[in-house]
Amino acid sequence: MNINHHLDDATLISYSAGALSQGMALVVASHLSICPQCRERAEHTDAVGGALLESLEPETVADDMLASVLAQLDELPTKQESVPVTPIVMDPEIPAPLREYIHCPLDQLEWKRIVPGVAYYDMPWEGHGVSRLLRIAPGKAMLAHTHNGNELTMVLRGSFSDEVGRFCRGDVADLDDQIEHQPLVDSKADCICLIATDAPLRFTTLFGKLVQPITGF
Amino acid sequence: MKNRPPGEDVDNIVQLSQAEMASADWSDLLGRLAVKPDKSIYARLFNHFAPRVKAYIVRLGVAISAAEEVTQEVMLSVWRKAHMYHPDKAAASTWIFTLARNQSIDWMRKQKYPQYSLDEWSETACESGQGEQEVLSDRVAQAISQLPEKQAQVIYMSYFEGRSHGDIASRLDIPLGSVKSRIRLATEKLKQIWGGDEYEH
Numbered sequence: 001m002n003i004n005h006h007l008d009d010a011t012l013i014s015y016s017a018g019a020l021s022q023g024m025a026l027v028v029a030s031h032l033s034i035c036p037q038c039r040e041r042a043e044h045t046d047a048v049g050g051a052l053l054e055s056l057e058p059e060t061v062a063d064d065m066l067a068s069v070l071a072q073l074d075e076l077p078t079k080q081e082s083v084p085v086t087p088i089v090m091d092p093e094i095p096a097p098l099r100e101y102i103h104c105p106l107d108q109l110e111w112k113r114i115v116p117g118v119a120y121y122d123m124p125w126e127g128h129g130v131s132r133l134l135r136i137a138p139g140k141a142m143l144a145h146t147h148n149g150n151e152l153t154m155v156l157r158g159s160f161s162d163e164v165g166r167f168c169r170g171d172v173a174d175l176d177d178q179i180e181h182q183p184l185v186d187s188k189a190d191c192i193c194l195i196a197t198d199a200p201l202r203f204t205t206l207f208g209k210l211v212q213p214i215t216g217f
Numbered sequence: 218m219k220n221r222p223p224g225e226d227v228d229n230i231v232q233l234s235q236a237e238m239a240s241a242d243w244s245d246l247l248g249r250l251a252v253k254p255d256k257s258i259y260a261r262l263f264n265h266f267a268p269r270v271k272a273y274i275v276r277l278g279v280a281i282s283a284a285e286e287v288t289q290e291v292m293l294s295v296w297r298k299a300h301m302y303h304p305d306k307a308a309a310s311t312w313i314f315t316l317a318r319n320q321s322i323d324w325m326r327k328q329k330y331p332q333y334s335l336d337e338w339s340e341t342a343c344e345s346g347q348g349e350q351e352v353l354s355d356r357v358a359q360a361i362s363q364l365p366e367k368q369a370q371v372i373y374m375s376y377f378e379g380r381s382h383g384d385i386a387s388r389l390d391i392p393l394g395s396v397k398s399r400i401r402l403a404t405e406k407l408k409q410i411w412g413g414d415e416y417e418h
């Protein structure tokens with residue numbers, strides 16, 4: 001896969017630190033699962049965590065913890081018995097981390113329509129921001145908006161263009177509040193993206209402001 | 218060891234581990250555990266890492282009352298998942314850090330922290346030789362200690378307190394963009410350790 005748009009350093013640090021919301025972490029993990037380049041960078045940001053772990057002043061643990069752990073080791077499943085890998089037929093369109101939450105092909109999801117040509121499917125958790133799949137028809141634009149926080153978008157199908165560039169399957173748009181943009185779908189098929197924000201979006205048009213309460217953005 | 222009841226050799230193991238701990242190369246030890254289950258090796262890793270894991274997860278926000286239990290779970294998973302560890306891909310501290318992070322978050326959020334499969338590590342080309350990760354790990358620690366205070370602060374707030382960019386911004390009363398640029402500057406310095414001009418954005 002030819003990936004042209006990658007994760008921001010600041011996003012990778014937050015991911016490694018365990019500081020991302022579920023939705024943001026899901027987009028990051030999904031991109032990492034298909035991008036060797038970012039995966040190597042994530043190994044480095046994880047190593048920052050390892051170095052910091054080493055640097056900590058050790059806490060006292062209960063005297064008997066080691067004994068109790070050792071006593072349990074024999075009962076733990078070993079390599080051979082451990083959790084069998086379930087041979088589920090996988091839709092290659094869905095990145096591995098997303099398969100935890102999406103159990104059917106993207107076309108069979110129960111999409112909820114916002115306006116004609118724009119639909120969404122929410123991830124099963126709540127938070128300050130948004131975490132959902134977004135499906136936009138060719139030639140349609142996402143509503144123009146800016147952000148109070150970060151916005152991460154990964155393209156799963158189709159493509160879109162905005163002020164930053166063109167985004168195709170596998171690419172991530174990693175944006176913050178410095179950017180006002182209006183992504184326009186330029187593929188022949190619908191564009192399906194996994195998106196997450198860590199704060200509500202701010203729509204910049206009157207229409208956007210009107211639909212905001214309805215769409216939950 | 219198999220024929221003995223569980224726990225019988227505990228006393229010996231504990232003594233051994235106290236004596237030899239200082240000079241041990243943790244990644245090498247964990248690498249040996251990856252190849253073959255061995256309780257005495259495990260005990261040495263436990264004595265070194267369990268107190269640090271506990272210190273980390275308490276900082277991250279796991280309640281004191283649950284810290285022992287979560288530490289124990291993390292250390293059990295070190296044994297259970299040891300066969301997935303590759304010494305040439307990550308230092309032992311890095312690998313144990315990711316286990317501790319994931320399990321703390323699972324515990325705090327009651328949601329699994331989305332992660333790319335550890336199995337996929339084996340797919341990435343292993344360029345560095347064995348032992349090199351350990352050297353890198355020391356250099357990372359040194360580089361972090363040399364970061365300017367404002368950059369170190371955002372790194373610590375991320376890793377030790379699990380704070381999001383937005384959260385750090387409001388804590389420090391600076392714009393979101395400043396938090397991100399401080400983190401990026403810190404990353405630039407750390408990248409020099411990995412010879413990081415290979416990244417293109």
Ligand SMILES: [Zn+2]
Pocket residue numbers: 003005006007031035037038039
């Ligand atoms: Zn990438």
